[in-house]
Amino acid sequence: MSSRFAFLSEAGMDRSSLIKGLQLVQKKEGFISDEAISAVAGHFAMSEAEVEGVVSFYAQFKRNKPGKYQLSVCDGTACHIKGSSLIQEWISMELGIRPGETDTDALFSLETVACLGCCSLAPVMSINGKVFGKLDRKGTIKILKDYRKNG
Ligand code: FES
Numbered sequence: 001m002s003s004r005f006a007f008l009s010e011a012g013m014d015r016s017s018l019i020k021g022l023q024l025v026q027k028k029e030g031f032i033s034d035e036a037i038s039a040v041a042g043h044f045a046m047s048e049a050e051v052e053g054v055v056s057f058y059a060q061f062k063r064n065k066p067g068k069y070q071l072s073v074c075d076g077t078a079c080h081i082k083g084s085s086l087i088q089e090w091i092s093m094e095l096g097i098r099p100g101e102t103d104t105d106a107l108f109s110l111e112t113v114a115c116l117g118c119c120s121l122a123p124v125m126s127i128n129g130k131v132f133g134k135l136d137r138k139g140t141i142k143i144l145k146d147y148r149k150n151g
Helices: 002-011 017-031 034-041 046-056 077-081 084-095 135-150
Strands: 069-072 109-113 123-128 131-132
Touching: 002 017, 017 034, 034 131, 046 131, 069 084, 077 084, 084 109, 084 135, 109 135, 123 135, 131 135
Parallel strands: 069 109
Antiparallel strands: 069 123, 123 131
16 A cells, blocks of 8 residues: 555554545545545455445545535525525536536535525525625626636
């Protein structure tokens, strides 16, 4: 195993610690790369297909390198009623990505999440944890353009 993944020893060698090992990888690298799948498989003496299966089963694991800005559109009840699916569609059209994807410049990653805890501002999204509320089409696109301008 390459020394890049030496930290896997923190999880021990037992297969029951597979999830813990994957969580360590994601914490250190931000996502689970092909190299990580192969290193984890080697570490726990499993096949890559088995590891891949577990990774795809749990939504907490990301297979794609995250963009610089993590864009989370709230789809909790309050936001849903106030049109969060439209917000997500507008963002998808503007950036050319669907939830779970990262744009080609690796600038934005898009996901939908459950309640962000500020329902009175619905519909809401957050970018790297900063919350933007009472979104409409114009406001949403402007926020994206501002982030893009600042790189
Ligand atoms: S439902 Fe969106 S912030 Fe609560």
